[in-house]
Amino acid sequence: MTRVLLIANHPTYVFTLRREIIEKLVEEYYDVAICCPYGEELDYFENMGCKIFDSSLDRHGKNIFEELKLKREYGRVIDDYEPNVILTFTIKPNLYAGMEAAKRGIPYIINITGLGTPLEREGITKKLLIKVYKYAIRKVSTIMFQNKENMHFFENNNLLKGKKVLLPGSGVNTEYFDYLDYPTSNIQRFVFISRVMKEKGIEEFLSAATTIHEEFPNTEFHICGFVEDEYKEQIEVLSKDGYIKYHGMVRDIRTVLKDMNCTIHPSYYPEGMSNVLLESASSGRPIITTDRSGCKEIVEEGNNGYIVKQQNSEDLIEKIKIFLRLGYEEKKAIGLFGRKKVVEEFDRNIVVEKYFKEITSCLNRQ
Template structure:
């Protein structure tokens, strides 16, 4: 079967979806990856896996209708040339315009991997309401005849139903994120000496950067030995992005070390004691949290859709209120006052990563749901009830649902 995989960034193909692409190839499929930017390292890796790369230019952010129409046209030309049997798209614009193109051209199968609803759905500001209205309708058109929509958390699934993006009759499958490569992200010993809090994420206001630096400032007054670090790429074009100038200002005014974005976060995760992500961005299931858990680190994050899913309160981390400096500060203070919590929660994080978020289990579930496995898969992921914050997760995660209609659609539990 010929499969097109549509992305919004070449880097993500190998660093975030590499294991999935290799699994598709290992199951005998002809895989072609699509990205808007050229990247020699990515192209080299894909070629080594026997996967082709096609470039389709795209404005990753912004709402210029002419540019978006050009993207739709480019996707249609590509699909007419490649004649795929299945299209799998992830992130907003590839899902929207790839889905519409696939429907117009009657591509046999289209699947959307919704890793989160994104910043448009993060808050109810007037500026975003009009854009949310448009994006909702575009999503609806894109997935109207899809074979399946994968979501990472129950909140996104329900909101998509409430907004009318999908109907209750459509095949919406909840999976435990993108999974994490437990061989690449190994359990690392906790650092000795000073307690170090690390935030990893794109440098955006919605990721809770300002709340983190203010909490760090207040904690540093009475705990001068504690360290605080932020690691991430600048976001110049994102509406809530933080650029180099603003980062330099924050570094001068707050006791926080800002580390430039990197292609390998593992050394930084290994050097931290506690991972922090005070995001109020509309996450699907943050990969950075899974990477920290696999490394064996406690997690402080917000009680928000996506962020809350991997956390068992008081066992592998703490949930805090979004946009709340005092709540964040209090959670960090607990580790400062009781360092033994770091050790116990670190072990629990790794335990949950192995039981639920192993990328091999997640990818097998994805391929199984898309009917792309050479052999039937009979080994569901091991799930513990205590690790499932939402009562309907056991049905959605790690368990094969055999009842399918001839069209491949399945009613969603309401």
């Protein structure tokens, strides 16, 4: 059987965003292995017959010795499994597994899920990382991009090796995130679904929440996600004062989305393509987000949501007010338009088919 090795940085990531690709491969009688830090989500794939390799990847680690250890670990996994093709996702698997695959002459397909902050800031770190990328992808078969801006960055920095393919992000499972009836309550509910951190636009969201709630008392502002330490006290105070409602980490976000009128994602983080926006739009919820690449592609201004300037609370407040002035049927129509757009342009089956095509192409070139 043809062996495919998938290397990623988190078990939840694999289950929520790569499950359909793995299911398709197993269905087509490929032998599949997954290398990832262990989590109970991986049991699902092991029960399907996939082989699981636990890795010691630390997503935020910067210790050079630990990074070299991870690189060697990937090499040992590759030697043990002997894959015919390797799929990697996110920066560390792309770099370290890419190096090991190139060394062994094994076809590999990498996925650029966002550039990451170091590549967006001028300086020695960016220059060094570009050199590392050039080495890691020197023999890459295909580079999958999630937005045009990332693709242009690779082109402009002479990083475009192998074949390039533009994906609609990670896509969204439009059956799982099916349309949710639009809420009829007089209370207008907005939700922020993300890690509570500066670059995800939490400060702009909190500023808008306090301002809008003062002027429109029939509004609620909800937050779902892990809170970084610097915002814990602020979230507690605003929750106590009634400006926001904090839900913590939510396993099934559909249970929250069903009561929401609009999702707000004021991110200026280097996104690949925002899964929060895709899932919300697929559920029939209007979206408000920034003009950031990875966010703006999902919005048609006024049709399924609104685009605001990055790090601009006033612009966000103004777009929320525009939304609040709409009638029920208009808001519902925006949600329905978003659902239609996602089904046509961002359905995960589109991503699965493109991956399957590239895997087949890699194998045929061997």
